[in-house]
Structures are given as structure tokens and as C-alpha cells.
Amino acid sequence: MAKVxxxxxxxxxxxxxxxxxxxxxxxxxxxxxxxKLINETINRLGYLPNQSARQLAGGATKSxxxxxxxxxxxxxxxxxSGAHNExxxxxxxxxxxxxxxxxxxxxxxxxxxxxxxxxGVMVQPMASPDWHPAMTKVPVPIVHLDIHCSEPGYYVAADxxxxxxIIAELAVARGARHITVVGRAAFMQLTxxxxxxxxxxxxxxxxxxxxxxxxxxNTAADGYxxxxxxxxxxxxxxxxxxxxLTDVLASGVISxxxxxxxxxxxxxxxxxxxxxxxxxxxxxxxxxxxxxxxEIGRKGVQLLMEQIENKAPAKTKHVRIGSAARTVTAVTAxxxxxxxxxxxxxxxxxxxxxxxxxxxxxxPIVPTTDINLGAYL
Amino acid sequence: MAKVxxxxxxxxxxxxxxxxxxxxxxxxxxxxxxxKLINETINRLGYLPNQSARQLAGGATKSxxxxxxxxxxxxxxxxxSGAHNExxxxxxxxxxxxxxxxxxxxxxxxxxxxxxxxxGVMVQPMASPDWHPAMTKVPVPIVHLDIHCSEPGYYVAADxxxxxxIIAELAVARGARHITVVGRAAFMQLTxxxxxxxxxxxxxxxxxxxxxxxxxxNTAADGYxxxxxxxxxxxxxxxxxxxxLTDVLASGVISxxxxxxxxxxxxxxxxxxxxxxxxxxxxxxxxxxxxxxxEIGRKGVQLLMEQIENKAPAKTKHVRIGSAARTVTAVTAxxxxxxxxxxxxxxxxxxxxxxxxxxxxxxPIVPTTDINLGAYL
DNA sequence: GCTTGTACTTGAAACGCATCAAAGGGGCCG
DNA sequence: CGGCCCCTTTGATGCGTTTCAAGTACAAGC
Numbered sequence: 001m002a003k004v005x006x007x008x009x010x011x012x013x014x015x016x017x018x019x020x021x022x023x024x025x026x027x028x029x030x031x032x033x034x035x036k037l038i039n040e041t042i043n044r045l046g047y048l049p050n051q052s053a054r055q056l057a058g059g060a061t062k063s064x065x066x067x068x069x070x071x072x073x074x075x076x077x078x079x080x081s082g083a084h085n086e087x088x089x090x091x092x093x094x095x096x097x098x099x100x101x102x103x104x105x106x107x108x109x110x111x112x113x114x115x116x117x118x119x120g121v122m123v124q125p126m127a128s129p130d131w132h133p134a135m136t137k138v139p140v141p142i143v144h145l146d147i148h149c150s151e152p153g154y155y156v157a158a159d160x161x162x163x164x165x166i167i168a169e170l171a172v173a174r175g176a177r178h179i180t181v182v183g184r185a186a187f188m189q190l191t192x193x194x195x196x197x198x199x200x201x202x203x204x205x206x207x208x209x210x211x212x213x214x215x216x217x218n219t220a221a222d223g224y225x226x227x228x229x230x231x232x233x234x235x236x237x238x239x240x241x242x243x244x245l246t247d248v249l250a251s252g253v254i255s256x257x258x259x260x261x262x263x264x265x266x267x268x269x270x271x272x273x274x275x276x277x278x279x280x281x282x283x284x285x286x287x288x289x290x291x292x293x294x295e296i297g298r299k300g301v302q303l304l305m306e307q308i309e310n311k312a313p314a315k316t317k318h319v320r321i322g323s324a325a326r327t328v329t330a331v332t333a334x335x336x337x338x339x340x341x342x343x344x345x346x347x348x349x350x351x352x353x354x355x356x357x358x359x360x361x362x363x364p365i366v367p368t369t370d371i372n373l374g375a376y377l
Numbered sequence: 378m379a380k381v382x383x384x385x386x387x388x389x390x391x392x393x394x395x396x397x398x399x400x401x402x403x404x405x406x407x408x409x410x411x412x413k414l415i416n417e418t419i420n421r422l423g424y425l426p427n428q429s430a431r432q433l434a435g436g437a438t439k440s441x442x443x444x445x446x447x448x449x450x451x452x453x454x455x456x457x458s459g460a461h462n463e464x465x466x467x468x469x470x471x472x473x474x475x476x477x478x479x480x481x482x483x484x485x486x487x488x489x490x491x492x493x494x495x496x497g498v499m500v501q502p503m504a505s506p507d508w509h510p511a512m513t514k515v516p517v518p519i520v521h522l523d524i525h526c527s528e529p530g531y532y533v534a535a536d537x538x539x540x541x542x543i544i545a546e547l548a549v550a551r552g553a554r555h556i557t558v559v560g561r562a563a564f565m566q567l568t569x570x571x572x573x574x575x576x577x578x579x580x581x582x583x584x585x586x587x588x589x590x591x592x593x594x595n596t597a598a599d600g601y602x603x604x605x606x607x608x609x610x611x612x613x614x615x616x617x618x619x620x621x622l623t624d625v626l627a628s629g630v631i632s633x634x635x636x637x638x639x640x641x642x643x644x645x646x647x648x649x650x651x652x653x654x655x656x657x658x659x660x661x662x663x664x665x666x667x668x669x670x671x672e673i674g675r676k677g678v679q680l681l682m683e684q685i686e687n688k689a690p691a692k693t694k695h696v697r698i699g700s701a702a703r704t705v706t707a708v709t710a711x712x713x714x715x716x717x718x719x720x721x722x723x724x725x726x727x728x729x730x731x732x733x734x735x736x737x738x739x740x741p742i743v744p745t746t747d748i749n750l751g752a753y754l
Numbered sequence: 755g756c757t758t759g760t761a762c763t764t765g766a767a768a769c770g771c772a773t774c775a776a777a778g779g780g781g782c783c784g
Numbered sequence: 785c786g787g788c789c790c791c792t793t794t795g796a797t798g799c800g801t802t803t804c805a806a807g808t809a810c811a812a813g814c
Binding site (some may be wrong): 001048049050052053054055056063070071076080081084085090093094095096097098100105108109111112114115116117139236 | 380425426427428429430431432433440448454457458461462465470471472473474475476482486488489491492493495516634692
């Protein structure tokens with residue numbers, strides 16, 4: 001069971017080595033009967049091309065790498081999904097690596113991908129991308145997702161600050177007097193959300209605001225714990241509006257409040273912040289802001305293709321994807337037939353299904369808009 | 378910005394090519410000062426080793442490939458998480474490919490991984506693994522996850538049939554008279570669940586049972602649609618127990634019923650079948666059976682390691698992981714302080730946290746058991 | 755029959771690295 | 785001072801492909 005190599009196939013089929021290679025890569029160059037003969041031999045021998053050798057000899061392969069901070073975060077999955085579909089559309093493979101919230105690992109996989117002659121690499125970085133100089137010197141297209149900074153490079157991001165702003169404005173509109181933000185702003189995305197919340201509330205100095213740290217992982221369990229803690233306060237010290245920095249947190253809070261006999265949203269309103277499908281399946285609806293993860297992944301691949309196809313690509317390009325506000329609005333309009341402002345996954349799915357999208361999961365609802373970062377800052 | 382290669386580093390550092398290679402792979406062989414010089418040069422030049430060349434020259438790399446049918450299915454994510462952690466523990470990388478419910482793609486990525494000189498490959502196959510002969514001829518360790526069949530090979534699976542049986546027995550214990558199974562049994566796993574349900578109910582011919590197809594994707598939206606349909610029936614034609622073949626379906630059903638004014642679980646009980654964290658975050662708890670995805674991923678990697686380390690590995694090995702029943706029981710016991718039998722993610726997390734597990738996500742609660750398949754059939 | 759052209763096929767060269775036998779250098783002992 | 789051994793470094797070799805210039809076979813046109 002030694003490995004079958006191309007020369008074995010060639011010998012066995014009675015043709016030359018180069019011909020077999022052509023059968024694999026340029027079948028149109030071969031006489032149909034030769035091709036058939038070779039294919040039969042390949043199957044008979046169980047030959048599998050050695051990708052490493054292919055890549056070494058042939059330069060880049062048609063595949064992209066995607067490094068994600070975690071796999072169990074719905075937003076990252078939306079990115080993966082969008083990136084996958086777009087990549088396949090261009091005939092590229094997509095390989096995903098899980099950095100597991102570890103920046104050493106993130107760097108590791110990044111280097112791994114860049115060294116594998118990937119055609120392009122995408123990262124959803126955990127922190128600011130102050131890359132080792134090596135990164136920028138390597139001639140592999142790279143796109144940073146869900147983050148923006150002033151360094152040169154390609155970036156695609158949702159507008160996290162706007163997400164915070166929108167949810168805060170929503171709270172104000174609902175007459176909130178006391179807002180509690182739940183979560184640890186460990187990652188830049190979350191930090192930006194908090195920033196957005198503060199900016200929006202700066203216009204309303206009369207509204208009380210507090211931020212509660214939610215433990216390292218921002219899990220539903222953390223949310224539950226804090227929810228329980230909030231429930232035990234005297235009624236007048238209790239917030240009337242809770243914002244979970246992630247939807248999962250918010251959903252934990254809802255569960256705790258409900259368990260403790262505090263009704264949501266009658267007594268306390270709870271909102272999420274990241275449109276995370278993980279948190280959407282519950283029977284109690286959760287108001288949230290939906291960032292277009294799918295679109296971000298898609299646009300990321302498009303930027304990769306752009307860099308590949310242009311000989312002299314732009315040095316820097318910032319793209320901000322779709323206004324979260326519009327998503328909320330659109331779905332809210334539909335949801336008005338129900339009892340309150342709601343974003344639910346199946347309703348989102350229906351919306352996109354009605355738009356004749358082939359497969360509902362994670363499909364974009366919000367149009368993509370390219371906006372120069374400068375216009376924002 | 379031409380690619381920096383090892384010879385460039387060697388020339389620049391004034392050492393030979395082999396020395397640089399040693400610096401990368403066997404640093405202990407070098408004099409510390411030489412090593413330091415080389416490392417500095419590597420950083421200065423931004424050298425990144427070409428993985429393809431490494432693999433070509435050096436044989437297999439320490440990395441595993443994992444092909445999953447979809448990324449947005451919680452169970453697959455648990456597998457990925459378990460596999461990832463176990464792989465890292467052994468110093469291996471894990472690369473994930475999304476087959477996107479497409480068996481052509483599944484095959485494609487499988488071949489890709491096998492051809493990349495991966496040390497091992499895992500698949501969660503969509504259908505029965507009647508591989509092309511090529512698969513078995515390639516000397517790369519392979520483990521099939523979440524499936525079992527009689528063909529030779531390595532398999533790790535949850536006991537899907539038992540999952541169905543358990544949920545059906547639960548329904549009987551709750552006094553169900555009319556059970557509705559919701560979902561399309563498109564994949565073998567779901568088929569096995571239905572089989573388990575039928576087997577368990579065969580002992581209770583007086584209980585009415587019906588199966589409703591849920592559309593191609595078994596989404597929450599599909600569940601919602603069917604739930605609405607159930608809600609509109611006259612009360613006496615309505616089931617008193619609904620089983621969603623997936624938790625997502627079940628959660629859609631719950632939402633619909635609740636929306637239509639039918640209370641869960643007072644009027645209709647709804648249960649899931651696959652312990653999918655995606656569906657767990659809601660405020661209305663969902664009874665479900667939790668298959669140990671994390672454990673399956675972990676065990677998969679262990680089997681890979683076994684094949685790698687043993688010169689003459691076993692031809693065939695079937696492993697069934699952990700009883701789902703016990704999970705339900707364990708958590709139910711804890712949940713008794715609340716209002717009903719419940720499995721909720723944060724509670725699961727707490728259980729495992731109490732057990733001093735480092736990171737809660739997807740951690741195993743159920744002990745792993747290796748059981749010969751023969752004992753089951 | 756010879757030339758030109760067309761349609762395939764060939765095989766050597768290169769891709770960037772790990773490996774390993776061999777060479778080099780330095781210290782120690784007799 | 786010579787012989788030995790150990791530690792470090794060297795560089796030629798080969799890994800399995802792709803590529804491409806060069807070759808072959810055959811047909812058409814003169």
C-alpha cells in the first residue's frame with residue numbers, strides 16, 4: 001500500500017508522466033481515448049495527486065484559508081458560510097482554522113496558511129492586527145474581517161459602533177431610564193459596541209447607565225448569573241433595559257429574569273447586540289441588531305479575488321458592510337403583526353426566502369455598501 | 378517582494394541552507410548564537426517556510442483534516458471543538474472543510490486532505506461511506522464520525538437510534554397518547570432516530586404516531602410552519618407530544634404553538650432529539666437528548682493517533698460514545714429545582730464547570746465508553 | 755514524395771525544503 | 785605533538801508535481 005504516484009500511473013498506462021499530468025490539469029489537450037485510458041488507470045490504482053507537490057510545482061492552488069477566533073460563535077459561522085459560498089462560486093476551496101480564542105494559535109494558523117501557498121487568507125482577528133512585519137512582506141493576499149484600523153491593508157467590517165448606538169437609541173426610544181450593559185468588552189468589536197452605546201447616551205445625561213462584567217467567555221451561563229443578580233435587586237435599583245453585549249448573554253439574562261418571576265419585556269426589556277442566530281431560536285423573542293456576517297464573508301472573498309486578479313491592487317481598502325439599522329427596521333416592520341419589536345431567525349429566513357434566495361441560512365438581507373472609512377471617522 | 382526562501386536566509390545569514398533548515402526543525406542541534414543569528418535574519422527578511430515544500434520533502438505534517446457536512450449545526454461544532462482540543466494536545470493542527478451538504482464537495486475535500494499529506498482525516502459523512510475504492514487504498518488514517526456501518530474502518534458515533542428510543546420512552550412516561558414526529562429523515566442519523574422512536578413505540582400500539590416531513594433543511598422556519606399547522610387543528614386531532622427530529626425544528630414548533638396561544642408544555646409537550654446548543658438559548662426550555670459531540674471529536678482524534686502510532690493498526694474499530702440517556706438524567710436531576718424536566722445550555726455548562734473543566738463550551742459531561750458494535754446489533 | 759501544419763506526447767528542469775552522510779573545527783588525552 | 789572523539793555545519797540528493805520546449809506521428813497540400 002505504498003503511495004501511488006503519477007509515475008506509477010504513467011508506467012501502468014503506458015504513457016509518459018507529463019501526459020498524466022495533463023490529464024489532470026488540461027484534459028482538453030489529450031486525445032479522448034488517451035484520457036479515458038489514463039482515468040481508468042487512475043481509478044484502478046487509486047491514485048490521489050499529492051497536493052503538496054502540486055502546489056510546490058504549480059504555484060498557488062485555488063484555495064483560501066480562513067482563520068476564525070471560535071467556531072461556536074454564530075457570527076463567525078455566518079462569515080464562514082458567506083466566504084464558503086463565494087469561494088466556491090469562483091472555484092476556490094475554503095479551509096477553516098479555529099484559533100480558539102488564542103492569539104498565538106491565530107498567528108500560527110495564519111502563518112501556516114500563508115506558507116501553504118494559499119491563494120489568499122482571511123482572518124477575523126481577535127485583537128488589532130499589528131502584524132509582525134513578516135505578514136505584510138508575504139505576497140499572499142490577505143483580508144481582515146470584522147475589524148478596522150488605520151493600517152494599510154484590506155478590511156471588511158460590520159459597523160460595531162453603530163450596533164451599540166442603534167441599540168442604545170432603541171433603548172431611549174422605549175423610554176429607558178436605567179440601562180445595564182452586560183458583558184466583558186474583551187474584544188475590539190465589543191469595545192466598539194460599548195463605545196457606541198456611550199456615545200449615543202451622552203446625549204441623554206439623565207439616563208443612568210452601568211456596565212457589568214460578565215466573566216471571561218460571555219456565555220449564556222454568565223448572562224444567567226448576572227440576570228439572577230439583577231433580579232434580586234430591589235425594584236427601584238433594577239434597570240429597565242438590559243443590553244447584552246452579545247445575544248447569547250442577553251438570552252441568558254432573559255432566562256434568569258423569567259425564572260425569577262420578572263417578566264420580559266413588561267418589567268425589564270432585554271436586547272442583544274450582534275444578531276447571533278445561536279440566540280434566536282428561543283420562544284421568547286430577542287431584540288437585537290443583526291450584523292451581516294454572511295455579507296462580510298462574501299465581501300472578504302471578493303476582495304481576495306480583486307487582489308488576485310489585479311496586477312497592481314490597491315494598497316488599502318476599507319469596506320463597511322450594510323447598516324444594521326436597516327435590518328432591524330425591515331424585520332420590525334414585518335414583526336409589527338406580532339406583539340413587539342422582534343428579530344427572529346425564521347422570520348429573517350422567510351424574508352430572504354421571499355426574495356427567492358436559494359438557501360435561507362445566513363443569506364443576506366441587507367444590501368452591501370462600500371463606504372470609505374474616512375467618511376465615518 | 379519576491380518570495381523569500383530558505384536559501385535567501387542562508388545567504389543573508391552567512392550559513393548554509395541545511396543549517397537554516399535545522400534552525401526550523403531541530404533547533405537543539407545548533408549553537409545558540411547561530412540559532413539567534415538565523416532567527417534574526419528570518420525575522421528581518423520576513424521569511425515564511427513554504428509548507429508545501431516542507432510536506433513534500435519531509436513526509437506528513439502534523440495536521441489533521443476534518444470534513445463537516447455543515448458548519449451551522451451545533452453538533453458538528455461540538456465535534457470540531459473536541460477534535461480541535463485533542464489535536465492541539467498532541468501538537469497537531471486541525472483544518473476544517475465545509476462540505477455544505479453536498480456529497481460531491483465532501484468527496485472533493487476528502488481527496489484534497491488525503492492528497493495534502495495530512496497525518497489523518499476525519500469525516501462526518503452525509504451518507505453511508507461506500508467510498509470509492511481509492512479512499513481505502515490511500516495510506517492515510519481516516520476516521521468516520523457520527524455514523525456506523527459494517528464496512529471495515531474506524532468509526533465513532535453517537536447512538537442515534539438510542540436517542541430516538543430515549544425520547545420516545547420519555548414521551549410514554551409523560552403519558553403521551555398521540556405523538557407527532559416532525560422532520561425529514563434525510564440523513565442516516567435522522568433515519569436512525571426515527572427508527573429508534575418506532576422501535577420504542579412498537580411496545581405501545583395504543584399510542585398514535587404520525588410523522589410530518591419538514592421540508593428540505595429542517596430549519597426553525599420549517600418547524601414554525603408545522604407548529605402553526607398543528608395549532609390550527611381541532612384540539613382532539615392535535616398531538617400531545619411533538620418530537621422534533623432536530624432541536625432547531627422543535628424550537629420552531631414551540632415558537633409557533635406559543636404564538637398561536639397553545640401553551641407548552643401544558644397543552645402540548647415538545648421535545649428535541651439532538652442536544653443542539655443552537656436551540657438551547659431560548660427562555661422556554663426544551664427537553665432534548667444530548668449526544669456527546671465533543672467526545673466524538675475527541676475520540677476521533679484519539680483513533681487517528683492510535684493509527685499513527687501503531688505500526689499495524691487494527692483494520693476495523695467501532696466506538697460508540699456515551700449514553701445520551703445519562704446526560705438527560707443527570708441534568709434533569711439538577712433541573713428538578715425548577716419547574717420541569719429541562720436541558721439548558723448554561724446548566725450543562727455549570728455542571729461541567731463544577732467539575733473543574735477549563736473551558737465550558739461543549740465539554741463532556743458524559744463519560745466516554747468504548748463499546749463493540751457487535752454488542753448492539 | 756516532399757513540405758508544412760496540426761494534434762498529441764514526451765521528458766528534463768524546476769519548485770522549496772528536509773535529510774543525512776560527510777566534512778570541519780575544537781578540545782582532550784596520552 | 786599526534787590521535788581521537790564530539791559538536792556543529794555543510795551541501796548534494798530526492799520528495800511528486802507542473803510546465804514547456806522539443807519531439808513524434810499523421811494528414812493535407814503541392
